[in-house]
Amino acid sequence: MSLPEASGRFCYDYERPSVATDIVLFTIREGALSVLLIERGEHPFKGSWALPGGFLRMDESPEQCALRELEEETGVEVSYLEQLYSFGAVRRDPRYRVLSIAHFALTPWQDHSLKAATDAADARWFDCHNLPKLAFDHSDIVGLAMQRLAAKLNYSTIALPLLPKEFTLGALQQVYEIISGKPIDKRNFRKQILARKHIEETGKKSKGDAHRPAMLYRAVDVGKVVYEG
Amino acid sequence: MSLPEASGRFCYDYERPSVATDIVLFTIREGALSVLLIERGEHPFKGSWALPGGFLRMDESPEQCALRELEEETGVEVSYLEQLYSFGAVRRDPRYRVLSIAHFALTPWQDHSLKAATDAADARWFDCHNLPKLAFDHSDIVGLAMQRLAAKLNYSTIALPLLPKEFTLGALQQVYEIISGKPIDKRNFRKQILARKHIEETGKKSKGDAHRPAMLYRAVDVGKVVYEG
DNA sequence: TTATGTTAGTGTCAAAGTAACACAAACAAT
DNA sequence: ATTGTTTGTGTTACTTTGACACTAACATAA
Structure with missing residues (x-):
C-alpha cells in the first residue's frame, strides 16, 4: 500500500x-x-x-x-x-x-x-x-x-517495586504468596531469594513490632533498564 | 483530560x-x-x-x-x-x-x-x-x-511453527540449537522434549535420506489460543 | 557386493536443585 | 512473668539436569 x-x-x-x-x-x-x-x-x-x-x-x-x-x-x-x-x-x-x-x-x-x-x-x-x-x-x-x-515473579525482580526501599524477608515472602496465591516454605524461600543476589542486608533491623526484630534488606542496584524487562 | x-x-x-x-x-x-x-x-x-x-x-x-x-x-x-x-x-x-x-x-x-x-x-x-x-x-x-x-523456546511450543507438520526429532533439535546458539545433547533433548507431551509420533518414518530413517512427529492438538501465548 | 558416510535411537550415573520438615530467640503487650 | 507473634536457622529425601558411547538403518560410491 x-x-x-x-x-x-x-x-x-x-x-x-x-x-x-x-x-x-x-x-x-x-x-x-x-x-x-x-x-x-x-x-x-x-x-x-x-x-x-x-x-x-x-x-x-x-x-x-x-x-x-x-x-x-x-x-x-x-x-x-x-x-x-x-x-x-x-x-x-x-x-x-x-x-x-x-x-x-x-x-x-x-x-x-x-x-x-x-x-x-x-x-x-x-x-x-x-x-x-x-x-x-x-x-x-x-x-x-x-x-x-x-x-x-520467578525470573525477575518484579516483587521489589511493591515494597518500600527497606523491607524484611517476611514482607517479601508475603508479596510472593499473595501474587502466586500459594503458601511458601519460609526456609526454602529465604535460601532461594538470597541466592539470586537481587537483595542485600542493610545492617539495620526493624523495630516497634510486637515480635522479634527482623533484618532489613534493600534491592541491589542494577543500573541498566531494558525493553520490557 | x-x-x-x-x-x-x-x-x-x-x-x-x-x-x-x-x-x-x-x-x-x-x-x-x-x-x-x-x-x-x-x-x-x-x-x-x-x-x-x-x-x-x-x-x-x-x-x-x-x-x-x-x-x-x-x-x-x-x-x-x-x-x-x-x-x-x-x-x-x-x-x-x-x-x-x-x-x-x-x-x-x-x-x-x-x-x-x-x-x-x-x-x-x-x-x-x-x-x-x-x-x-x-x-x-x-x-x-x-x-x-x-x-x-524453553517454556512454550514456539519451535513447532518453524517446522513442517511432520518432522523428525533431529530437525526439532536443530531448531533449538540454532535459536539458542548452543549445542544440545541428543539423548537429553529427546527425553525432555517428549516429557513435555507437546508432540506425538505419527507412526510414519522419514525416507529418501542417505541415512537411517527417523520417526516423524507432529504437534499434539492444543485447541485454545490465548493472548500473547 | 562391500565399504563408507551419515543420522537415528537408546540408558546410566553423578551432580545440582527443589521440597519437606521443627524449634529456639527476640520483641511488644498484657 | 506470661502470652502472642514473627524471626532465623540445617538436614534429608526426592527430582531434575547434564555428561557420556555405542549399535542400527539407510543411500551412495567403490
Whole structure:
C-alpha cells in the first residue's frame, strides 16, 4: 500500500484511530493484590469503574503518557512501569476507534491520598479477586496484567517495586504468596531469594513490632533498564 | 483530560499519530535463523532494507493488518503470529509521527517464491546474525524479537511453527540449537522434549535420506489460543 | 557386493536443585 | 512473668539436569 504523505503537521489522507494508554497499577494492600480504578464521570460507561488512562499527545511517548495520565487522574507515583500489550479490536470503544497501549505499573502501598481526578468521579483501590464489572475491555486488560505479574515473579525482580526501599524477608515472602496465591516454605524461600543476589542486608533491623526484630534488606542496584524487562 | 468527541466518523479535535504494524517474520533457512526484509522503494530510507509492514485500516485489528501487509508485500503465509511490542518514540519516523505495533511471526522454511511487492523494490531472507543496517528503529525491533524467540523456546511450543507438520526429532533439535546458539545433547533433548507431551509420533518414518530413517512427529492438538501465548 | 558416510535411537550415573520438615530467640503487650 | 507473634536457622529425601558411547538403518560410491 502507499504511504500517507505528510503535508504540514496534519495528514488526513487516511482515517486514523485515536491512540490512548491505560494503566493497570497494582499494589499490595490489606494482604491482597489490588488495582487502582477510577469511576468514569463521562459517557460511555458513565458511573462504571475503569482503568486510569487517556489520549496520547503528539510530543510524548506512550510511557510518558501513561505516567502523566496517572498523575492527572489519581496523583499516584509509580515505582515500576512497563508496556503490557496493545489492545486494538475494532469496536472496543463504542464511540469510535481507540487503540489502547496498556501498561503495567507497580507501587508500594502507602496511604495514598487519592487525588480527585479531573474527569473521574472517584478513584479507589480494589482487590483484584473481587472486581466490579469494568468499562470497555478493561477486565481483559487487568486479567492479562495479573498473568504477567505472576509469570514474572520467578525470573525477575518484579516483587521489589511493591515494597518500600527497606523491607524484611517476611514482607517479601508475603508479596510472593499473595501474587502466586500459594503458601511458601519460609526456609526454602529465604535460601532461594538470597541466592539470586537481587537483595542485600542493610545492617539495620526493624523495630516497634510486637515480635522479634527482623533484618532489613534493600534491592541491589542494577543500573541498566531494558525493553520490557 | 477531556475526551475528543466523535462527530461523524472523523474526529479532529486532537492531532493523532498514524498507526502501523511491522512484522518480524522468522524462518530457519540454510542452518541459520533468518528474517524477511523488504527493500524500500520510497523515501524515507529509500533503498534501505526494512521490516514488512504498513498502516492500520479502520476496519481491521492490528493482527489482521500484519497478516494483510505480509501478504501484500511478500506473499508469504505464516504459521504463527503474535504481538511483540508497540514502538512509539516521538521521532522514530522522520516524516511525522508513526506508532508501530510490532509483530513476531514464524513460518517453516520452504522455497517461498517471494512476490514482488507493491511498494517494495525487493524482498529477501537475511541471516539474523548478519543483517544490513535497517531503516527506522527496525534493528531494535528485530533484536527484541530475537530475544523473545530465544526466551520462549524453553517454556512454550514456539519451535513447532518453524517446522513442517511432520518432522523428525533431529530437525526439532536443530531448531533449538540454532535459536539458542548452543549445542544440545541428543539423548537429553529427546527425553525432555517428549516429557513435555507437546508432540506425538505419527507412526510414519522419514525416507529418501542417505541415512537411517527417523520417526516423524507432529504437534499434539492444543485447541485454545490465548493472548500473547 | 562391500565399504563408507551419515543420522537415528537408546540408558546410566553423578551432580545440582527443589521440597519437606521443627524449634529456639527476640520483641511488644498484657 | 506470661502470652502472642514473627524471626532465623540445617538436614534429608526426592527430582531434575547434564555428561557420556555405542549399535542400527539407510543411500551412495567403490
